[in-house]
Each structure stands twice: as C-alpha cells, then as structure tokens.
Amino acid sequence: MRKTLAIFIKEFKSFFYSPLAYVIIAIFTLITGYLFYNVLSWFVEQSFMLAMQAQQYRQAPPKMNLNLHLIRGYFGTLAFISLFILPTITMRLFAEEKKQGTLELLYTSPITEIQVVLGKYLAGLALYVVLLIPTMFFMALLFIYGNPEFLPVLSGYIGLILLSSTFISLGLFISTLTENQIIAAIGGFALSLLLWIIGWGATFAGGTLKPVLEYLSILVHFEDFAQGVIDSTHVAYYLIFTFFGLYLSLKSIESVKWRT
Amino acid sequence: MIEVNELTRYYGQKRAISNVTFKVKKGEILGLLGPNAAGKTTTMRILTCYMPPTAGSATVGGYDIFDQSMEVRQITGYLPENPPLYSDLTVNDYLLFVAQIKGVDKSKTSSEIETVIEKATIGDVRNRVIGKLSKGFKQRVGLAQCLLNNPQVVILDEPTVGLDPKQIIEIRELIKNLRGDHTIILSSHILPEVEQTCERVVIISEGEVVAEDTPQNLTARMKGGERVILELEGDEKQVQEIFNSFPDVTGLHVKKSNSGLLNVEVESKKDLRKEYAQALIAKNVGLLEMQSDKVTLEDIFLHLTTKEEAA
Numbered sequence: 160m161r162k163t164l165a166i167f168i169k170e171f172k173s174f175f176y177s178p179l180a181y182v183i184i185a186i187f188t189l190i191t192g193y194l195f196y197n198v199l200s201w202f203v204e205q206s207f208m209l210a211m212q213a214q215q216y217r218q219a220p221p222k223m224n225l226n227l228h229l230i231r232g233y234f235g236t237l238a239f240i241s242l243f244i245l246p247t248i249t250m251r252l253f254a255e256e257k258k259q260g261t262l263e264l265l266y267t268s269p270i271t272e273i274q275v276v277l278g279k280y281l282a283g284l285a286l287y288v289v290l291l292i293p294t295m296f297f298m299a300l301l302f303i304y305g306n307p308e309f310l311p312v313l314s315g316y317i318g319l320i321l322l323s324s325t326f327i328s329l330g331l332f333i334s335t336l337t338e339n340q341i342i343a344a345i346g347g348f349a350l351s352l353l354l355w356i357i358g359w360g361a362t363f364a365g366g367t368l369k370p371v372l373e374y375l376s377i378l379v380h381f382e383d384f385a386q387g388v389i390d391s392t393h394v395a396y397y398l399i400f401t402f403f404g405l406y407l408s409l410k411s412i413e414s415v416k417w418r419t
Numbered sequence: 420m421i422e423v424n425e426l427t428r429y430y431g432q433k434r435a436i437s438n439v440t441f442k443v444k445k446g447e448i449l450g451l452l453g454p455n456a457a458g459k460t461t462t463m464r465i466l467t468c469y470m471p472p473t474a475g476s477a478t479v480g481g482y483d484i485f486d487q488s489m490e491v492r493q494i495t496g497y498l499p500e501n502p503p504l505y506s507d508l509t510v511n512d513y514l515l516f517v518a519q520i521k522g523v524d525k526s527k528t529s530s531e532i533e534t535v536i537e538k539a540t541i542g543d544v545r546n547r548v549i550g551k552l553s554k555g556f557k558q559r560v561g562l563a564q565c566l567l568n569n570p571q572v573v574i575l576d577e578p579t580v581g582l583d584p585k586q587i588i589e590i591r592e593l594i595k596n597l598r599g600d601h602t603i604i605l606s607s608h609i610l611p612e613v614e615q616t617c618e619r620v621v622i623i624s625e626g627e628v629v630a631e632d633t634p635q636n637l638t639a640r641m642k643g644g645e646r647v648i649l650e651l652e653g654d655e656k657q658v659q660e661i662f663n664s665f666p667d668v669t670g671l672h673v674k675k676s677n678s679g680l681l682n683v684e685v686e687s688k689k690d691l692r693k694e695y696a697q698a699l700i701a702k703n704v705g706l707l708e709m710q711s712d713k714v715t716l717e718d719i720f721l722h723l724t725t726k727e728e729a730a
Contacts, residue, residue, distance in 0.1 A: 165519030169508070176507035176548075264503035264564070267467040269492040270520045416470050 162270045166278025167285070170252065174286050179251070183286075187244050188293040194236050195297045202229045225307035226387070230298070234315040234385035237294060238378075241287070241323055242355055246347035248286055249330025250340045252279045253412070257338035266416065276331070276408045283327040284320070291316065311387030318384020321397035322377060326351045328404025335411040351377075354400075420445040420602040421466065421572060426475035428461050435461040436626040438475070443619075446599050450617030450634075451606040458626040459606040460500060463576050466604070467497040480571050493522070496570035496601075500577045502561025506550030510541060510560055513549055514567065521568040531567055539563035539593065555586035562593060566601075573601045579612060591616055645690050646712040649683040652705030658683065661698050665691060680707065 174180035206223045213220040256262045265275055295316075301307050330347030337343050358376025361369050373379060377400075380393040421443040428435045436458035443449045451459045465472045466479060468488040476483065482490040505513055514532045523531050536542050539559040544552055549560060558578065565573060578594065579587045594616050597603060607613050613620055614634045622630040630637060651658055655673055662671050662685055670686035685695070692709060699706045 161525075162520050162522065165516055169505070169512075169516045172512065173505065173507055259503070259506065260499065260501045261503040261505055263469060263497075263499045264517070265520070266469050267492055267495070267497045268517070268520045269489050269522055271489075 163274045163278045163281075166270075166275055167281045170279050170282030171285055173251075174248075174282070179247070180286060180289075183244060183247055184290055184293075187240065187290045190240055191237060191294050192297065194240075195233065195294070198229055198233055198236070225301055225305050226311050230301070230307060230312060230315065231385045234319065235381070237291075237319055238322055238381055241319065241326065242351055243348070244290070245283075245287065245323055245326040245351065246330050246344040248283050249327055249334055249347050250344035251334070252283060252331055253334040253408075254338050254340045254343040258340075262412075262415075272409055272413050276405055276412065280328055280331055280405060280408075283331065284324055287323045287327065288320065291319065308387070311385070314387050314389050315385050317389065318381050318393075321384075321394065321401075322381055325354070325377060325397050325400040325404065328401045328408070329354075330404075332404050332407040332411060335408050335415075420447075421477070421479050421604065423462070423466070423477045424475055426462065426465055426472045426477060428458075428465060428470075429473045434626055436623070439623070439626070439628055441621045441628060441631055443602055443604060445602055447619060448594070448598055448603040448605060448617045450613035450620045451604060451623060452608070452610065452613050452620050453606075453623035454608055457608075457623045459608075459623055460576055461626075462623070463497070463574050463604065463606060467495055467574055468492050469497075493568075494571045495574060496565035496567065496572070497574045498561045498565040498576060498578060500580065502557055502564070504549045504557055504560060504564075507548060509548055510536075510545045510552075510563075513560065514563060517564045518567050523568050531569070534569075535563040535566045538566055538596070540589075555582050555589070558582060558586070558590060559593070562590070566597075569600075571602060573597060573603045575603065575605045577606055577608070579607070579609065587612070645688070646684065646686045647692055647695065648708075648710050648712050649681075649685070649695070649706070650708035651681040651683055651699065652679075652707060653681065653699075653703075655681060657702065658699075658704060661702055661704070662695070664698070665694065667691060684712075 202223065202225070205228070209223065210220045253262075256265065298312055302309075326347070329350050330343070333346035333350060334340075334343040336346070354375065354377040356376075358373055358379055361372040361376070364372055374396070377396075380396045383390050383393055423439055423441050426439040427437045439458070439462055441449070451462065453459050464470050466477055466484060468484055468491050471485055476485070478484065479491045480494045482494070484491050505516075508516065511532070514535065515528065518528045518531055536545055539562050541556060541559050541563055544556055544560075549557065552560065562575075562578065565575070575594070579590050582590060591612060594603065594605065605613070605617060617634065619633055620631070620637060621628055655675060658681055659671065659673055662668055662673075662683070665687065667688045668685055668691070669688060670684075672684040674682045676682050685691075690711070692711065696706060696709065
C-alpha cells in the first residue's frame with residue numbers, strides 16, 4: 160500500500176514538475192469555460208425570449224429547467240472534451256519510464272507490478288479530478304444565481320470520473336506498449352474514440368450484434384448519469400472496462416520481462 | 420554471497436550468455452570484464468531479477484533469483500549503465516521516492532537518505548532538479564539510489580562510463596570506500612578500473628567466462644618474457660647488431676621515428692636491462708629512454724578475448 164502511494168505521489172508530482180499539467184489544465188479550463196459561457200448565454204437568451212412570448216400572450220412564463228436544459232448537455236460536452244484531453248495525461252505514464260530507462264529501477268526494486276500500475280492509474284485519475292475543479296466553479300455560479308437540483312450535478316461528476324477512469328486505464332495500457340509518448344497519445348485517443356463511436360454502428364447492425372454494439376458504446380452509459388440516474392449496469396460497465404485496462408497494462412509490463 | 424550457476428540467456432535465436440558460472444564471497448569486489456556486448460549487462464540484469472535466465476540458476480544472499488525474487492531485490496542495489504533517474508524530480512524527492520519503493524522504514528527514511536547523500540557526496544545538489552545536473556553528478560545520484568536501504572549486494576553496470584577522468588577517479592574512490600560493507604559486482608570494459616578496484620576478475624567474452632582470478636594472478640600467469648622499450652639515438656643497423664648479439668633476445672623491432680630517433684622494442688627470456696645499457700653505451704649509442712613493459716590486464720584481456728579466438 161505504501162509503495163502504491165509512493166508511485167502515486169511521484170507520478171502526481173511529476174505532472175506538475177513539467178509544464179504538461181499546467182498546459183493541460185489551462186487548455187481544459189479555457190475550452191470548458193468558453194463552452195460554459197456559450198450554453199449559459201443560450202440558456203439566458205431562450206429564457207428571455209420565452210418570457211417575452213409569454214408576456215405577449217399574457218400567459219404564465221414557462222419554466223426553463225437548468226438541470227434539463229443546461230447542466231445535462233454541459234456534462235456531455237465535458238465528457239467530449241475529456242476524450243481529447245485524457246490521452247495527454249496517460250501518454251507519459253509508462254512511455255516516459257521506458258524512454259528514460261527508469262523502468263529498470265522499478266523492475267529491480269522490491270515492488271510488484273500491480274503496485275506500479277495502480278499507483279500510476281490513480282495518479283492519472285487524480286489529475287483528472289484536478290482538471291474538473293474549475294468546472295465546479297462554473298456549476299457553483301449556477302447555484303448562486305439559480306436553483307438547480309444538486310444530485311444530478313453530483314451524479315454527473317460521478318459519471319465523468321467513471322468514464323475517465325475507463326479512458327485512463329485504456330490509455331495506460333497503450334502507454335505500456337511504446338516508449339514514444341506521441342504514439343501512446345494517439346493510440347490512447349484512438350482506442351477511446353473507438354469506444355465512443357462504436358455504438359453508431361448499432362443503427363445498421365442487426366441480430367445479436369446490435370445489442371452488443373450498443374452495450375459497448377461508452378456514451379450510452381454516460382447519458383443516465385448526466386440526467387441524475389446512477390444505474391448499477393452503467394457503473395458496472397465502467398468498472399469492467401477500467402479493470403480490463405488495468406489488467407492489460409499489468410500483463411503488458413509483466414511480459415516485457417519475458418519478451419526478448 | 421552470490422552464486423551463479425550455468426546461466427544461459429537467449430534473446431530470440433541469439434545467445435547472449437552461456438553457462439556463466441562464478442561465485443562472489445561476502446564483502447568482495449568482483450569485476451566483470453569483457454568487451455561491449457559480451458554479456459555483462461545480461462548477467463547483471465538476471466542477477467537483479469530484471470529478467471529471468473533461459474537456463475541455469477543463481478542465488479543472491481541465499482535467495483533464489485527466480486523463486487524469491489522479492490527478497491533478492493530487497494537486499495540488492497543496482498545501478499544500470501544508464502542511471503535510472505527521473506529528470507524532472509529533485510535529488511531529494513528522487514531519493515525519497517526510491518526509499519519508499521524499496522520499503523525503507525518510515526522512521527529511518529530521512530537518516531538513510533542523509534547517509535547515501537553523504538556517501539555519494541551529493542549534498543550540494545540535493546535540492547536541484549536531476550535533469551539539470553552534470554553527467555558525473557547524475558552518476559553519483561544513481562549510486563546514491565543503489566545504496567539506499569543499505570543493500571548487502573551492490574551491482575554496478577559500467578559505473579564510470581562517459582565520465583571525465585576526474586569524475587572517474589572520484590567514482591572509483593567511492594566504490595573502493597564501499598568495500599567491506601557490501602558485496603560488489605562491477606562491470607567494465609575499462610581495464611585499469613577493474614585492476615584498481617576489484618579483488619577478483621571474471622573475464623567474459625562472447626557470453627562465456629574465459630578466465631577468473633585475481634588481477635595479480637592473471638598478470639603473473641600471462642607474464643612469459645621480458646619486454647623492454649627504448650628510445651635511442653644512433654645508427655639503425657648498428658643498434659640492430661648490438662641487440663642481436665645477445666643470445667637471449669627473442670624478438671626485436673626497430674623503427675625510426677619522425678624526429679630521427681630510434682624506437683626499439685626488445686623481447687628476451689630474462690631481464691637484460693643492465694646489459695643493454697652497458698652495450699649501448701660502450702658502442703657510443705645515445706640511450707635516451709628505457710622502460711620495462713609490464714604485462715597489463717589489458718594484454719591479458721586482449722589475449723583472452725581476441726587472440727584465442729583466432730587460434
């Protein structure tokens with residue numbers, strides 16, 4: 160446990176020792192902030208127009224729901240931006256160690272592969288949580304100036320973290336395969352994107368393939384979270400994929416010892 | 420302390436080492452000597468549990484490298500050829516990290532780190548980022564890393580490669596100071612290094628052990644005849660006649676250098692330096708320099724790793 164923690168702390172610190180973490184945080188905040196401004200403007204405009212219309216027809220103004228019309232869509236947006244940003248977090252986790260030759264230190268130290276994989280995975284996830292902090296300020300604004308429901312926001316964040324956990328564990332696996340960080344990033348992105356779009360094929364697929372493709376789609380499982388529903392099937396989906404990614408990473412770094 | 424028994428390792432079809440066998444006693448410094456790609460690193464990587472052998476077995480401190488790999492790693496410090504450093508960490512953070520993954524007791528961590536910082540004399544740079552350090556300091560940080568947790572066995576892969584002469588001397592001194600406390604295996608293709616630091620030498624060539632002995636014994640074993648190198652001023656033919664008049668001379672090589680002086684190499688069955696001097700002076704040849712050419716480990720090394728193959 161203490162060794163896992165040591166790996167975790169070192170990895171997490173490493174993000175901030177290089178400019179990488181700052182760049183990622185800046186870009187993520189900039190893009191999500193810009194998008195937040197846009198959806199908020201749209202929401203205000205719509206509310207305003209509906210109120211005007213209601214006044215014209217002397218009706219009670221229809222209620223615009225913050226959760227339904229803003230937050231739900233915004234979580235989808237956050238997930239989409241995460242799809243692009245997460246490979247840049249996972250790319251260096253193993254590729255850099257391979258390049259620097261520090262994997263030799265880990266392999267010859269009294270530490271198990273599981274501890275290494277777990278520590279790195281948790282560090283990636285922790286950095287992602289740090290990325291989400293600015294978006295929490297955006298959400299706080301909504302609570303200050305409006306009165307959205309809290310639980311759907313919470314479930315949305317839980318969903319985001321589960322979704323990212325899947326992407327991170329798969330990205331981690333790709334990172335064990337190469338010593339080139341760029342290849343690790345592209346590979347991680349491709350694998351994540353594949354999970355994202357795999358459900359699209361369900362429209363044209365028939366028979367048994369259709370439900371399989373639908374189940375595999377990472378986006379389908381996310382929608383419920385954004386609506387405030389935490390369904391165990393969806394949680395299970397993310398956990399299964401996370402474990403799968405971690406298992407592949409583990410086997411991949413174990414196999415380095417045996418390969419020639 | 421370390422027993423290596425017929426280790427063999429294949430990389431695909433290529434055989435890296437075959438039937439490597441040697442022993443290291445407690446507190447001893449053993450030199451693994453061999454040209455590049457002879458199998459030194461492979462042997463060390465197997466001993467440090469980096470990778471398993473294809474065949475054969477080895478124990479470190481009584482633990483089997485395959486079945487008790489965690490115990491072996493616990494008592495072993497390893498410095499690979501490229502020191503495994505995280506270039507964006509500071510020296511302190513790096514050593515703290517290594518101490519943690521080596522499982523140093525929490526209460527002892529800071530004193531352990533102080534000890535290795537002192538041993539490797541890197542106190543001045545402890546708060547600097549590793550990536551910004553010079554090669555010599557990086558090597559020392561690597562050495563400090565491998566000494567953490569006071570390992571019984573220290574394995575150093577070419578610890579002085581790529582350093583300048585001053586740094587090489589410093590690192591060698593460091594290694595010598597470790598004698599006694601640790602059992603050390605040191606690999607090198609630089610001969611004086613092994614000669615100076617090691618008590619016993621195992622020479623590896625093309626993956627096989629070709630010799631194993633103390634540096635002194637190896638030197639003595641090789642020393643067949645006497646070889647003297649001279650620098651003379653005089654006539655080439657005359658000089659040749661003088662040396663050929665000695666019945667014990669077995670080999671003679673005279674060459675005129677650019678400056679007009681003669682460079683002479685003479686081999687003989689016994690030490691004839693006095694006789695040479697007398698004869699040369701008697702014939703009025705200018706004797707500028709004379710030195711006995713000792714058989715160095717280098718000669719043995721070259722002899723064992725090149726000549727025997729040709730034969």
